Amino acid sequence: MNREQTRRGFLGWANGALAGLGFGSTKLEAAATHAAAEGEDYYEKLGVTKIINAAGTYTALTASTMPPSVQAAVARAAKHPVRLHELQKAAGEYLARQLKCEAAMVTAGAASALTLATAAAMTVGNKTAIHNMPTEVSGLKNEVIVQKGHRYEYDHAIRNCGTRFVEVVTLAEYESAFTERTVMTNFFNAAEHGEISREDWVRVAHSHNVPCLNDAAADVPPISNLWNYTQMGFDLVAFSGGKGMRGPQNAGLLLGRKDLIEAATRNNSPNSDTVGRGMKVAKEQIVGMVAAVDWFLSQSDSGMEAEFRRRAERIAAQLKSIPTLESRIAIPTVAANVVPHLLLRYDTQRVKMSPVEVMAELRRGTPSIELNPNTGKKNGAGLPSDESTIVVGVWMLEPGEELIVARRLKEVLEKAARA
Ligand SMILES: *Cc1c(COP(=O)(O)O)cnc(C)c1O
Numbered sequence: 001m002n003r004e005q006t007r008r009g010f011l012g013w014a015n016g017a018l019a020g021l022g023f024g025s026t027k028l029e030a031a032a033t034h035a036a037a038e039g040e041d042y043y044e045k046l047g048v049t050k051i052i053n054a055a056g057t058y059t060a061l062t063a064s065t066m067p068p069s070v071q072a073a074v075a076r077a078a079k080h081p082v083r084l085h086e087l088q089k090a091a092g093e094y095l096a097r098q099l100k101c102e103a104a105m106v107t108a109g110a111a112s113a114l115t116l117a118t119a120a121a122m123t124v125g126n127k128t129a130i131h132n133m134p135t136e137v138s139g140l141k142n143e144v145i146v147q148k149g150h151r152y153e154y155d156h157a158i159r160n161c162g163t164r165f166v167e168v169v170t171l172a173e174y175e176s177a178f179t180e181r182t183v184m185t186n187f188f189n190a191a192e193h194g195e196i197s198r199e200d201w202v203r204v205a206h207s208h209n210v211p212c213l214n215d216a217a218a219d220v221p222p223i224s225n226l227w228n229y230t231q232m233g234f235d236l237v238a239f240s241g242g243k244g245m246r247g248p249q250n251a252g253l254l255l256g257r258k259d260l261i262e263a264a265t266r267n268n269s270p271n272s273d274t275v276g277r278g279m280k281v282a283k284e285q286i287v288g289m290v291a292a293v294d295w296f297l298s299q300s301d302s303g304m305e306a307e308f309r310r311r312a313e314r315i316a317a318q319l320k321s322i323p324t325l326e327s328r329i330a331i332p333t334v335a336a337n338v339v340p341h342l343l344l345r346y347d348t349q350r351v352k353m354s355p356v357e358v359m360a361e362l363r364r365g366t367p368s369i370e371l372n373p374n375t376g377k378k379n380g381a382g383l384p385s386d387e388s389t390i391v392v393g394v395w396m397l398e399p400g401e402e403l404i405v406a407r408r409l410k411e412v413l414e415k416a417a418r419a
Pocket residue numbers: 059108109110111112154190215216217218239240241242249251252
């Protein structure tokens with residue numbers, strides 16, 4: 001059956017099935033056209049559970065959904081081939097203007113931006129090094145200086161280039177860590193540990209002519225962070241596209257110095273024989289990332305915060321009757337995910353189900369709900385949580401979903417209070 005026949009078939013069926021329900025055929029035509037434009041529901045076809053995201057921008061939960069304007073831009077970009085180099089260049093120039101930096105590129109996510117940033121620093125004056133990386137780096141500068149408290153699970157993205165880390169703790173150690181093999185420094189913007197400030201970090205690196213990278217992947221809002229760190233002097237700054245900016249999940253931004261962005265581009269797809277060849281960003285994601293930046297810049301920090309607080313308050317209001325339950329709204333004290341979260345604390349002697357069990361129960365339910373993974377954890381990710389606290393991340397909910405989350409929490413907690 002071709003598409004038109006499928007559509008007619010659907011219309012015939014729908015007309016028959018719904019004629020008695022007061023649906024006019026014009027409405028049905030519109031519904032069928034809409035369904036065709038929307039495409040088949042492949043989650044349903046594949047039997048994949050759609051979830052309500054009351055967690056936040058977690059990678060394994062697909063991080064975010066794109067706002068309608070971004071979805072539309074992606075769908076439209078999919079309709080036409082273009083020259084990839086031309087699209088990359090135009091997108092980069094546009095983003096650099098919007099984000100007040102010298103140069104910009106769309107990457108396949110923040111982790112990819114870290115790899116390309118490292119490759120850029122290693123090859124900026126040496127194009128043959130692009131081919132030699134990551135196995136033949138003995139002739140290259142390959143030491144990356146980092147604060148001990150900034151070692152993290154994304155180190156691998158930097159190590160992909162064949163680098164090794166040199167750890168420092170104090171400013172004095174940092175000042176004396178530079179050698180002729182130092183190629184770059186990395187700063188983990190949302191780190192909970194580390195005593196060297198951003199300003200000192202940049203100043204000392206620059207006194208040695210070494211570029212500094214800042215990984216600020218999850219650190220918008222505030223919106224101004226998109227230019228704060230480049231303007232502070234970081235030579236390269238990485239952002240995830242699919243987190244707070246709600247672009248495609250496999251997109252990200254690398255912002256910064258023109259010569260380094262050009263070098264990063266040379267190490268990237270579609271250029272073969274590069275460390276970045278497997279980090280291809282398709283036309284849909286490049287356009288989607290640009291559209292997401294446009295969308296994000298059209299928002300305001302105060303507007304977003306007010307909306308997230310309203311959602312949290314709406315959930316809390318439904319849970320007033322749960323014995324011993326106290327609610328509060330908190331914003332993480334680290335630089336990542338700086339948006340209101342709802343914290344629900346209760347006496348597990350009275351409401352006989354631990355927050356971690358409540359989280360599992362909501363996951364098992366229909367619709368399946370994911371609570372924030374800091375639920376039941378002590379001071380998770382800069383939030384004042386503990387083993388008796390449920391954490392609800394409200395910022396990735398679709399409008400109205402906060403009421404579904406509230407209803408499920410109420411059901412589960414009321415039952416536990418009766419047990
Ligand atoms: C999420 C994250 C990344 C990876 O971002 P992707 O866009 O998924 O590649 C890197 N660094 C930090 C600090 C992050 O939070």
